[in-house]
Amino acid sequence: MAETHxxxxxxxxxxxxxxxxxxxxxxxAVTAVGDGLAGLEAFRADQPDIALLDVMVPGLDGVSLCRRIRDASTVPVIMLSARADSIDVVLGLEAGADDYVTKPFDGAVLVARIRAVLRRFGHASGQGMGGAYGPNGGHGGAHGGQGGYGDGGQDRPPGGGEVLRFGELEVxxxxxxxxxxxxxxxxTPTEMRLLLEFSSAPGTVLSRDRLLERVWDYGWGGDTRVVDVHVQRLRGKIGQDRxxxxxxxxxxxxx
Incomplete structure (x- = not known):
């Protein structure tokens, strides 16, 4: 298995x-750069498996860089912010980031968060990064592998391989x-996992803590803003009232 980049x-x-x-x-394997423009160039050249972006970097700020990455790829993105209460955290999530870590951070916490994100995207079982689910080519990602829920020992999605229908919505x-x-x-793979979790229990109220545990793979308490922003993004794609x-x-x- 190749090193995770x-x-x-x-x-x-x-x-x-x-x-x-x-x-x-x-x-x-790490490519480390000091500004957003260099980060965008490195992303295009190296096709990394995951991106860690500080919010306040020169040249091209982290939120704008996240948007540029998300326009081209569904590679997982973790934002790094010096303040947990900063509006930049929400802006980063709205730009398409999958998670965030507050600075200063403990190295073990950062590694655990990276591993959790990569597990969600199917990388832990030796598969390539997941691409978008939908019109842009199915599951192909940066390395051409399977994304999301693959056959390499990962958890199967809720629902067990069927077409679920909720009004005009089909999953x-x-x-x-x-x-x-x-x-x-x-x-994105995170949005797909979130929708699958909802689809496994239609009409049932799912708490933010349950969603953090089941979708984001948190074994500890997390920030529920991650859930709220992803629900908002998902609504924008499948219907606000769904x-x-x-x-x-x-x-x-x-x-």
């Missing part, structure tokens, strides 16, 4: 060098395709 964009020299060394000791849990009013919908907010409890998929 990490793109790390961070303008603080000390943090960048220390984190690069820590990741390399853990077996990752093919075997072919990993989603249609709304007959139109093929393009979802996922209902149940105040104080969570979300449910309308049947």
């Amino acid at each position: 990490v793109l790390f964009v961070e303008d603080d020299d000390v943090i960048r060098e220390a984190t690069q060394l820590a990741l390399e000791r853990d077996g990752y 093919d849990t075997e072919g990993m395709e989603v249609r709304s009013a007959g139109r093929l919908v393009s979802l 996922i209902e907010t149940v105040r104080g409890f969570g979300y449910k998929l309308r049947g």
